[in-house]
Amino acid sequence: MKKVIIMLAFCSMLLIAGAGNVFANGFPDVSEDNRFYDEIMYLSNEGIISGYPNGRFTPGEKVTRAAAAIMLGRVLGYDDTQQETVFPDVPKSSKASGYIQQAYENKIISGYPNGEFRPDKYVTRGEMAIFIARAYALTEEEVVPFSDVSINMNAFSAIRKIIDFGVTTGYPDGTFKPDLDLTREQFSGLLARAESDEFRLPVDTCGYDTLSRQNPDLQTTNCLITKAAEDSAFPIPPEIVKAVASVENG
Numbered sequence: 001m002k003k004v005i006i007m008l009a010f011c012s013m014l015l016i017a018g019a020g021n022v023f024a025n026g027f028p029d030v031s032e033d034n035r036f037y038d039e040i041m042y043l044s045n046e047g048i049i050s051g052y053p054n055g056r057f058t059p060g061e062k063v064t065r066a067a068a069a070i071m072l073g074r075v076l077g078y079d080d081t082q083q084e085t086v087f088p089d090v091p092k093s094s095k096a097s098g099y100i101q102q103a104y105e106n107k108i109i110s111g112y113p114n115g116e117f118r119p120d121k122y123v124t125r126g127e128m129a130i131f132i133a134r135a136y137a138l139t140e141e142e143v144v145p146f147s148d149v150s151i152n153m154n155a156f157s158a159i160r161k162i163i164d165f166g167v168t169t170g171y172p173d174g175t176f177k178p179d180l181d182l183t184r185e186q187f188s189g190l191l192a193r194a195e196s197d198e199f200r201l202p203v204d205t206c207g208y209d210t211l212s213r214q215n216p217d218l219q220t221t222n223c224l225i226t227k228a229a230e231d232s233a234f235p236i237p238p239e240i241v242k243a244v245a246s247v248e249n250g
Helices: 002-021 037-045 065-075 097-105 125-135 156-164 184-195 218-231 238-248
Strands: none
């Protein structure tokens, strides 16, 4: 009986220790089951994001433009010294003033037509795409496979760039939701992918999934041939490759 009690006590200790590991070195409200757990822990360890005084991270809380400027500024190595800004609604006393001004000077972020920055306004997915594309000086673009992203959007080119950079694949329903406000956990996921190869997503060239075993449509085929020609060891004008493919296909 004594052995049984000792064994039960030992097992209880293991269970308690195991439960503690779920939140090890992290935040009490971010468990290992969180989709962005690894990304949040990475950014936290790098000193890019932090929790609140109560120790919590509040992963579902929306991200303001001021908070986004702070986290992007830390990634880019900006000085956190508070300073005067060009925006009338961002005083020097603001915690984010130094980051906002430097991001503005480096053309990462901009204000609104009336000159305001609106630091307390929430950041949308489309705006975050613009911030990342500018912050990492992205130039290459990939085909936009999203049904809710059109060429007349301000974020159109930026979204194409972060797709090519492996930062996002959108939602399972084929949308990007550019006007959706970002939460702290979603922001962490996008920023960690941009910052580290470890979290970068695989990119489907021209939005085509090669594992689907489905014949691409004419537009996708055109894009795939162009990419193949440009990326070949001996670059060939895409028009020539397309002409050959057209003849071979009859």
